[in-house]
Amino acid sequence: MLQVWFVFVLGFLFSANIQAEEIGIYELQRGDLSATFTNYGATMLSLILPDKNGKLDDIVLGYDTIEEYMNDTTYFGAIVGRVANRIAGAQFTFNGTHYNLDANEGSNMLHGGSKGFGEVIWSVQSYQEDSHVSFTYNSFDGEEGFPGNLSVIVTYMLIDSNKLGVRMEAKALDKATPVNLALHTYWNLAGHNRGDILSHEIQILADSITPVDEALIPTGQIKPVNGTPYDFLAPRTIGSMLDQLPDGYDINYVLQNNSLGRLQKAVQVHECVSGRTMELWTTKPGLQFYTSNQLVEEKGKDGSVYRKYAGIALETQGFPDSVNHPNFPSQMVMPGESYQHVMVYRFTTKKNN
Ligand SMILES: *[C@@H]1O[C@H](CO)[C@@H](O)[C@H](O)[C@H]1NC(C)=O
Ligand SMILES: *[C@@H]1O[C@H](CO)[C@@H](O)[C@H](O)[C@H]1NC(C)=O
Ligand SMILES: *[C@@H]1O[C@H](CO)[C@@H](O)[C@H](O)[C@H]1NC(C)=O
Ligand SMILES: *[C@@H]1O[C@H](CO)[C@@H](O)[C@H](O)[C@H]1NC(C)=O
DSSP states (O other): OOOOOOOOOBGGGOOSOOOTTOOOEEEEEETTEEEEEETBTTEEEEEEEEOTTSOEEEOBOOOSSHHHHHTOSSOTTOEEOSBOSEEGGGEEEETTEEEEOOOOBTTBEETTSTTOGGGSBOEEEEEETTTEEEEEEEEOTTGGGOOSOEEEEEEEEEETTTEEEEEEEEEEOSSOEEOBOEEOOEEOTTOTTSOOOTTOEEEEOEEEEEOBOTTSOBOSOOEEOTTSTTOOSSOEEGGGGGGGOTTOOEEEEEETTGGGOOOEEEEEEEETTTTEEEEEEESSSEEEEEOOTTOOSEEOGGGOEEOTTSOEEEEEESOTTGGGOTTSOOOEEOTTOEEEEEEEEEEEEOOOO
8 A cells, every 4th residue: 555644734723825735634613513525535534413302313324434434335424436336348439439447346336436425535625623624635547547637626515503504515527427426424323333224214215226236236127115124115124124135235226306416405314313304405316325334343443343234324416337338317417517406404403202
Protein backbone atom coordinates (compact mmCIF):
# COMPACT_ATOMS: atom_id res chain seq x y z
CA MET A 1 0.00 0.00 0.00
CA LEU A 2 1.16 3.54 -0.74
CA GLN A 3 2.46 5.60 2.11
CA VAL A 4 0.02 8.43 2.46
CA TRP A 5 0.63 11.42 4.66
CA PHE A 6 -2.39 12.93 6.22
CA VAL A 7 -3.26 15.46 8.79
CA PHE A 8 -6.32 15.27 10.96
CA VAL A 9 -7.86 18.63 11.35
CA LEU A 10 -10.94 19.26 13.42
CA GLY A 11 -13.34 21.31 11.38
CA PHE A 12 -13.73 24.12 13.87
CA LEU A 13 -9.96 24.70 14.02
CA PHE A 14 -9.88 25.07 10.34
CA SER A 15 -9.59 28.10 8.10
CA ALA A 16 -9.23 28.46 4.34
CA ASN A 17 -6.99 26.99 1.62
CA ILE A 18 -6.84 23.33 2.29
CA GLN A 19 -4.17 21.32 0.51
CA ALA A 20 -5.71 18.56 -1.59
CA GLU A 21 -3.54 15.93 0.10
CA GLU A 22 -4.69 16.78 3.62
CA ILE A 23 -7.41 14.65 5.11
CA GLY A 24 -9.65 16.43 7.56
CA ILE A 25 -12.74 15.75 9.62
CA TYR A 26 -15.63 18.20 9.32
CA GLU A 27 -18.50 18.40 11.76
CA LEU A 28 -21.96 19.75 11.01
CA GLN A 29 -24.14 20.52 13.98
CA ARG A 30 -27.51 22.06 14.65
CA GLY A 31 -29.57 21.56 17.79
CA ASP A 32 -29.27 17.93 18.90
CA LEU A 33 -28.22 16.65 15.48
CA SER A 34 -24.55 16.38 14.59
CA ALA A 35 -22.66 14.54 11.89
CA THR A 36 -19.04 14.21 10.80
CA PHE A 37 -17.55 13.81 7.35
CA THR A 38 -14.13 13.45 5.80
CA ASN A 39 -12.77 14.40 2.40
CA TYR A 40 -11.30 10.88 2.11
CA GLY A 41 -13.99 9.34 -0.13
CA ALA A 42 -16.34 12.27 0.72
CA THR A 43 -17.35 9.88 3.49
CA MET A 44 -20.04 10.23 6.17
CA LEU A 45 -18.35 9.12 9.41
CA SER A 46 -21.09 9.55 12.00
CA LEU A 47 -24.55 10.90 12.67
CA ILE A 48 -25.59 11.47 16.26
CA LEU A 49 -29.09 12.25 17.47
CA PRO A 50 -31.25 11.68 20.56
CA ASP A 51 -33.57 8.73 21.11
CA LYS A 52 -37.08 9.11 22.60
CA ASN A 53 -35.57 9.62 26.07
CA GLY A 54 -33.03 12.17 24.90
CA LYS A 55 -30.10 9.75 24.92
CA LEU A 56 -27.61 10.44 22.13
CA ASP A 57 -26.42 7.62 19.84
CA ASP A 58 -24.29 7.45 16.73
CA ILE A 59 -26.48 5.57 14.23
CA VAL A 60 -23.86 5.16 11.47
CA LEU A 61 -21.49 2.16 11.28
CA GLY A 62 -17.84 3.05 10.81
CA TYR A 63 -14.29 3.05 12.11
CA ASP A 64 -12.27 5.07 14.62
CA THR A 65 -9.45 6.05 12.25
CA ILE A 66 -9.10 7.20 8.66
CA GLU A 67 -6.47 4.44 8.10
CA GLU A 68 -9.21 1.88 8.62
CA TYR A 69 -11.43 3.62 6.04
CA MET A 70 -8.50 3.52 3.60
CA ASN A 71 -8.13 -0.21 4.17
CA ASP A 72 -11.79 -1.24 4.21
CA THR A 73 -13.79 -3.48 1.90
CA THR A 74 -17.15 -2.36 3.29
CA TYR A 75 -17.51 1.12 1.69
CA PHE A 76 -18.75 2.38 5.09
CA GLY A 77 -20.24 5.86 4.52
CA ALA A 78 -18.43 6.52 1.24
CA ILE A 79 -19.62 8.26 -1.90
CA VAL A 80 -19.21 5.53 -4.50
CA GLY A 81 -18.70 6.16 -8.23
CA ARG A 82 -17.98 7.01 -11.05
CA VAL A 83 -20.60 4.27 -11.42
CA ALA A 84 -21.99 2.77 -8.21
CA ASN A 85 -23.05 -0.88 -8.05
CA ARG A 86 -21.98 -3.56 -10.53
CA ILE A 87 -21.05 -3.42 -14.21
CA ALA A 88 -21.10 -6.87 -15.79
CA GLY A 89 -17.78 -7.97 -17.26
CA ALA A 90 -16.34 -4.54 -16.35
CA GLN A 91 -17.13 -3.29 -19.83
CA PHE A 92 -19.64 -1.45 -21.97
CA THR A 93 -20.01 -0.05 -25.45
CA PHE A 94 -21.34 3.41 -26.20
CA ASN A 95 -21.81 4.95 -29.64
CA GLY A 96 -19.55 2.33 -31.24
CA THR A 97 -16.68 2.65 -28.77
CA HIS A 98 -15.89 -0.22 -26.40
CA TYR A 99 -14.63 0.62 -22.89
CA ASN A 100 -12.76 -1.81 -20.61
CA LEU A 101 -13.07 -0.90 -16.96
CA ASP A 102 -11.21 -2.01 -13.84
CA ALA A 103 -12.58 -5.40 -12.70
CA ASN A 104 -12.43 -5.43 -8.91
CA GLU A 105 -15.01 -8.11 -8.07
CA GLY A 106 -14.18 -11.19 -10.12
CA SER A 107 -14.69 -10.19 -13.74
CA ASN A 108 -17.14 -7.41 -12.80
CA MET A 109 -16.66 -3.84 -11.63
CA LEU A 110 -18.10 -2.87 -8.23
CA HIS A 111 -18.55 0.75 -7.08
CA GLY A 112 -16.28 2.36 -9.65
CA GLY A 113 -13.29 -0.01 -9.47
CA SER A 114 -10.48 -0.66 -7.02
CA LYS A 115 -9.80 3.05 -6.67
CA GLY A 116 -13.25 4.52 -7.07
CA PHE A 117 -14.53 7.83 -5.70
CA GLY A 118 -14.78 6.27 -2.22
CA GLU A 119 -11.00 5.66 -2.19
CA VAL A 120 -9.68 9.02 -3.34
CA ILE A 121 -8.95 12.25 -1.54
CA TRP A 122 -11.40 15.02 -2.39
CA SER A 123 -10.81 18.76 -1.97
CA VAL A 124 -12.85 20.81 0.46
CA GLN A 125 -14.59 23.57 -1.45
CA SER A 126 -16.49 25.18 1.41
CA TYR A 127 -17.39 24.45 4.99
CA GLN A 128 -19.60 26.08 7.59
CA GLU A 129 -20.30 24.12 10.76
CA ASP A 130 -23.98 25.06 11.15
CA SER A 131 -24.82 24.61 7.49
CA HIS A 132 -22.81 22.50 5.02
CA VAL A 133 -19.59 20.97 3.76
CA SER A 134 -18.80 20.63 0.03
CA PHE A 135 -16.22 18.24 -1.41
CA THR A 136 -14.98 18.31 -5.00
CA TYR A 137 -13.11 15.78 -7.09
CA ASN A 138 -11.73 16.01 -10.62
CA SER A 139 -11.90 12.57 -12.16
CA PHE A 140 -9.55 12.22 -15.13
CA ASP A 141 -10.15 10.82 -18.59
CA GLY A 142 -9.52 7.06 -18.42
CA GLU A 143 -9.72 6.79 -14.61
CA GLU A 144 -10.64 3.15 -13.82
CA GLY A 145 -11.38 2.94 -17.58
CA PHE A 146 -14.15 5.57 -17.75
CA PRO A 147 -14.19 8.06 -20.63
CA GLY A 148 -13.66 11.78 -20.23
CA ASN A 149 -12.80 14.26 -17.53
CA LEU A 150 -15.54 14.64 -14.95
CA SER A 151 -15.85 17.38 -12.34
CA VAL A 152 -17.73 16.20 -9.25
CA ILE A 153 -19.12 18.07 -6.25
CA VAL A 154 -20.88 16.56 -3.24
CA THR A 155 -22.48 18.74 -0.58
CA TYR A 156 -23.80 17.56 2.77
CA MET A 157 -26.14 20.14 4.31
CA LEU A 158 -28.27 20.52 7.39
CA ILE A 159 -31.87 21.53 6.71
CA ASP A 160 -33.91 22.61 9.74
CA SER A 161 -32.83 20.77 12.88
CA ASN A 162 -33.80 17.27 11.77
CA LYS A 163 -32.90 16.91 8.10
CA LEU A 164 -29.67 16.12 6.30
CA GLY A 165 -29.50 16.84 2.59
CA VAL A 166 -26.96 15.40 0.16
CA ARG A 167 -26.50 16.98 -3.24
CA MET A 168 -24.30 15.24 -5.81
CA GLU A 169 -23.42 16.90 -9.10
CA ALA A 170 -21.04 15.88 -11.86
CA LYS A 171 -20.23 17.66 -15.10
CA ALA A 172 -18.92 15.70 -18.10
CA LEU A 173 -16.26 18.05 -19.45
CA ASP A 174 -15.29 16.50 -22.76
CA LYS A 175 -16.71 13.00 -23.45
CA ALA A 176 -19.99 11.20 -22.89
CA THR A 177 -19.67 9.06 -19.74
CA PRO A 178 -21.89 7.04 -17.45
CA VAL A 179 -22.34 8.56 -13.98
CA ASN A 180 -24.14 6.95 -11.05
CA LEU A 181 -23.21 8.17 -7.59
CA ALA A 182 -24.45 6.70 -4.32
CA LEU A 183 -23.91 7.29 -0.61
CA HIS A 184 -22.99 3.99 1.02
CA THR A 185 -23.85 4.66 4.67
CA TYR A 186 -24.82 1.68 6.86
CA TRP A 187 -27.50 2.60 9.41
CA ASN A 188 -28.62 1.07 12.67
CA LEU A 189 -31.26 3.36 14.16
CA ALA A 190 -30.80 1.84 17.63
CA GLY A 191 -27.12 2.81 17.58
CA HIS A 192 -24.21 1.62 15.44
CA ASN A 193 -23.20 -1.07 17.98
CA ARG A 194 -26.65 -2.36 19.00
CA GLY A 195 -26.60 -5.73 17.26
CA ASP A 196 -28.68 -6.51 14.20
CA ILE A 197 -31.32 -4.52 12.33
CA LEU A 198 -33.79 -7.40 11.91
CA SER A 199 -36.42 -5.80 14.17
CA HIS A 200 -36.30 -2.46 12.30
CA GLU A 201 -39.60 -1.85 10.55
CA ILE A 202 -39.19 -0.75 6.95
CA GLN A 203 -41.47 0.54 4.20
CA ILE A 204 -40.06 0.72 0.67
CA LEU A 205 -42.22 2.66 -1.81
CA ALA A 206 -41.50 0.40 -4.74
CA ASP A 207 -43.69 -2.16 -6.43
CA SER A 208 -40.93 -3.92 -8.38
CA ILE A 209 -37.27 -4.93 -8.32
CA THR A 210 -34.55 -5.68 -10.88
CA PRO A 211 -33.77 -9.39 -10.23
CA VAL A 212 -30.13 -10.54 -10.32
CA ASP A 213 -28.15 -13.69 -11.11
CA GLU A 214 -25.73 -15.47 -8.71
CA ALA A 215 -23.05 -12.81 -9.33
CA LEU A 216 -25.61 -10.10 -8.38
CA ILE A 217 -25.78 -8.87 -11.98
CA PRO A 218 -29.28 -7.80 -13.15
CA THR A 219 -30.96 -10.16 -15.56
CA GLY A 220 -32.61 -7.14 -17.20
CA GLN A 221 -36.11 -8.06 -16.01
CA ILE A 222 -38.30 -5.82 -13.90
CA LYS A 223 -40.43 -7.99 -11.59
CA PRO A 224 -43.31 -7.12 -9.27
CA VAL A 225 -42.64 -7.59 -5.54
CA ASN A 226 -46.21 -8.66 -4.91
CA GLY A 227 -46.31 -12.02 -3.12
CA THR A 228 -42.52 -12.16 -2.55
CA PRO A 229 -40.28 -11.44 0.47
CA TYR A 230 -39.27 -8.23 -1.35
CA ASP A 231 -42.67 -6.63 -0.81
CA PHE A 232 -42.25 -3.84 1.76
CA LEU A 233 -45.04 -1.60 0.44
CA ALA A 234 -46.77 -2.14 3.77
CA PRO A 235 -44.34 -1.61 6.66
CA ARG A 236 -43.02 -4.77 8.34
CA THR A 237 -39.81 -5.83 10.07
CA ILE A 238 -36.73 -6.58 7.99
CA GLY A 239 -36.44 -10.02 9.59
CA SER A 240 -40.05 -11.05 9.03
CA MET A 241 -39.51 -13.04 5.81
CA LEU A 242 -35.80 -13.82 5.98
CA ASP A 243 -36.61 -17.52 6.35
CA GLN A 244 -37.26 -17.32 2.59
CA LEU A 245 -34.08 -15.28 1.88
CA PRO A 246 -31.33 -16.71 4.08
CA ASP A 247 -28.60 -14.59 2.47
CA GLY A 248 -30.44 -11.34 3.25
CA TYR A 249 -31.45 -8.46 0.98
CA ASP A 250 -29.15 -7.04 -1.70
CA ILE A 251 -31.42 -5.84 -4.46
CA ASN A 252 -32.37 -2.76 -6.46
CA TYR A 253 -35.93 -1.50 -6.03
CA VAL A 254 -37.69 0.37 -8.83
CA LEU A 255 -39.16 3.35 -7.01
CA GLN A 256 -42.75 4.36 -7.73
CA ASN A 257 -43.43 7.39 -9.96
CA ASN A 258 -39.68 7.61 -10.52
CA SER A 259 -39.42 8.84 -14.06
CA LEU A 260 -39.65 12.59 -13.53
CA GLY A 261 -36.57 13.09 -11.36
CA ARG A 262 -38.61 14.84 -8.69
CA LEU A 263 -37.66 14.61 -5.03
CA GLN A 264 -39.91 11.93 -3.58
CA LYS A 265 -40.02 9.60 -0.64
CA ALA A 266 -38.36 6.24 -1.23
CA VAL A 267 -38.19 4.54 2.12
CA GLN A 268 -39.01 4.90 5.80
CA VAL A 269 -37.38 2.96 8.63
CA HIS A 270 -38.52 2.83 12.27
CA GLU A 271 -36.81 1.32 15.30
CA CYS A 272 -39.20 0.98 18.22
CA VAL A 273 -36.83 0.78 21.22
CA SER A 274 -35.14 4.09 20.43
CA GLY A 275 -38.31 5.51 18.86
CA ARG A 276 -36.25 6.81 15.91
CA THR A 277 -37.67 7.05 12.41
CA MET A 278 -35.69 7.89 9.28
CA GLU A 279 -37.27 8.84 5.98
CA LEU A 280 -35.19 9.01 2.81
CA TRP A 281 -36.27 11.10 -0.16
CA THR A 282 -34.50 11.00 -3.53
CA THR A 283 -34.60 12.27 -7.11
CA LYS A 284 -33.27 8.93 -8.47
CA PRO A 285 -35.29 5.98 -9.78
CA GLY A 286 -33.56 3.15 -7.87
CA LEU A 287 -32.86 2.10 -4.29
CA GLN A 288 -30.32 -0.61 -3.51
CA PHE A 289 -31.45 -2.23 -0.25
CA TYR A 290 -28.57 -4.10 1.39
CA THR A 291 -28.75 -5.72 4.82
CA SER A 292 -24.94 -5.98 5.29
CA ASN A 293 -25.03 -9.66 4.43
CA GLN A 294 -21.29 -9.76 3.85
CA LEU A 295 -20.13 -8.28 7.16
CA VAL A 296 -18.06 -10.85 9.05
CA GLU A 297 -16.51 -9.81 12.36
CA GLU A 298 -15.75 -6.30 11.09
CA LYS A 299 -13.95 -4.32 13.79
CA GLY A 300 -15.58 -0.91 14.04
CA LYS A 301 -15.92 2.18 16.21
CA ASP A 302 -15.42 2.07 19.98
CA GLY A 303 -14.31 -1.55 20.03
CA SER A 304 -17.51 -2.80 18.44
CA VAL A 305 -17.63 -5.78 16.10
CA TYR A 306 -20.15 -5.64 13.23
CA ARG A 307 -21.59 -8.93 11.99
CA LYS A 308 -24.10 -9.99 9.32
CA TYR A 309 -27.21 -7.75 9.52
CA ALA A 310 -25.46 -5.13 11.73
CA GLY A 311 -26.66 -2.31 9.48
CA ILE A 312 -28.76 -1.40 6.45
CA ALA A 313 -27.54 0.44 3.40
CA LEU A 314 -30.21 2.39 1.49
CA GLU A 315 -28.38 3.49 -1.65
CA THR A 316 -30.57 5.64 -3.87
CA GLN A 317 -29.15 5.65 -7.40
CA GLY A 318 -29.82 4.57 -10.98
CA PHE A 319 -30.31 0.85 -11.72
CA PRO A 320 -27.27 -1.48 -11.54
CA ASP A 321 -25.43 -2.27 -14.79
CA SER A 322 -27.56 0.24 -16.72
CA VAL A 323 -24.78 0.68 -19.29
CA ASN A 324 -25.49 -2.88 -20.45
CA HIS A 325 -29.31 -2.77 -20.25
CA PRO A 326 -30.95 -0.46 -22.80
CA ASN A 327 -34.34 -0.97 -21.08
CA PHE A 328 -33.02 0.62 -17.84
CA PRO A 329 -32.97 4.45 -17.46
CA SER A 330 -29.76 5.70 -19.10
CA GLN A 331 -26.86 6.93 -16.95
CA MET A 332 -24.97 8.50 -19.84
CA VAL A 333 -24.10 12.17 -19.38
CA MET A 334 -23.28 14.01 -22.59
CA PRO A 335 -20.26 16.34 -22.88
CA GLY A 336 -21.05 19.71 -21.28
CA GLU A 337 -24.04 18.26 -19.44
CA SER A 338 -24.45 17.53 -15.76
CA TYR A 339 -25.63 14.72 -13.55
CA GLN A 340 -27.63 15.58 -10.42
CA HIS A 341 -28.78 13.52 -7.48
CA VAL A 342 -30.44 14.92 -4.37
CA MET A 343 -31.17 12.95 -1.20
CA VAL A 344 -32.91 14.18 1.95
CA TYR A 345 -32.95 12.27 5.23
CA ARG A 346 -35.62 13.29 7.73
CA PHE A 347 -35.28 12.10 11.32
CA THR A 348 -38.09 12.05 13.87
CA THR A 349 -38.41 10.45 17.30
CA LYS A 350 -41.58 9.36 18.96
CA LYS A 351 -42.83 7.22 21.81
CA ASN A 352 -44.34 3.84 20.96
CA ASN A 353 -48.09 3.77 20.46
C1 LIG B 1 -5.75 -3.66 6.73
O1 LIG B 1 -6.38 -4.86 6.30
C2 LIG B 1 -5.63 -6.02 6.53
C3 LIG B 1 -6.34 -7.20 5.90
O2 LIG B 1 -7.71 -7.22 6.27
C4 LIG B 1 -5.40 -6.18 8.04
O3 LIG B 1 -4.59 -7.32 8.29
C5 LIG B 1 -4.72 -4.94 8.59
O4 LIG B 1 -4.61 -5.02 10.01
C6 LIG B 1 -5.51 -3.69 8.23
N1 LIG B 1 -4.81 -2.49 8.65
C7 LIG B 1 -5.43 -1.49 9.33
C8 LIG B 1 -4.61 -0.27 9.62
O5 LIG B 1 -6.59 -1.56 9.68
C1 LIG C 1 -21.20 9.35 -31.69
O1 LIG C 1 -20.12 9.22 -32.60
C2 LIG C 1 -20.18 10.12 -33.69
C3 LIG C 1 -19.08 9.75 -34.66
O2 LIG C 1 -17.86 9.63 -34.00
C4 LIG C 1 -20.05 11.54 -33.17
O3 LIG C 1 -20.12 12.47 -34.25
C5 LIG C 1 -21.19 11.81 -32.19
O4 LIG C 1 -21.02 13.08 -31.61
C6 LIG C 1 -21.20 10.75 -31.10
N1 LIG C 1 -22.40 10.93 -30.28
C7 LIG C 1 -22.36 10.99 -28.95
C8 LIG C 1 -23.68 11.15 -28.26
O5 LIG C 1 -21.32 10.90 -28.31
C1 LIG D 1 -8.87 15.98 -19.78
O1 LIG D 1 -8.23 17.06 -19.13
C2 LIG D 1 -6.81 17.11 -19.36
C3 LIG D 1 -6.25 18.20 -18.47
O2 LIG D 1 -6.99 19.40 -18.63
C4 LIG D 1 -6.56 17.36 -20.83
O3 LIG D 1 -5.17 17.36 -21.09
C5 LIG D 1 -7.22 16.22 -21.65
O4 LIG D 1 -7.11 16.47 -23.03
C6 LIG D 1 -8.71 16.10 -21.28
N1 LIG D 1 -9.26 14.94 -21.95
C7 LIG D 1 -10.11 15.03 -22.98
C8 LIG D 1 -10.64 13.73 -23.51
O5 LIG D 1 -10.48 16.10 -23.45
C1 LIG E 1 -47.20 7.49 -6.82
O1 LIG E 1 -48.35 7.97 -7.46
C2 LIG E 1 -49.57 7.43 -6.94
C3 LIG E 1 -50.72 7.94 -7.81
O2 LIG E 1 -50.60 9.33 -8.01
C4 LIG E 1 -49.71 7.87 -5.47
O3 LIG E 1 -50.87 7.32 -4.91
C5 LIG E 1 -48.48 7.36 -4.69
O4 LIG E 1 -48.53 7.85 -3.37
C6 LIG E 1 -47.19 7.85 -5.35
N1 LIG E 1 -46.06 7.24 -4.68
C7 LIG E 1 -45.04 7.95 -4.20
C8 LIG E 1 -43.95 7.18 -3.56
O5 LIG E 1 -44.97 9.18 -4.29
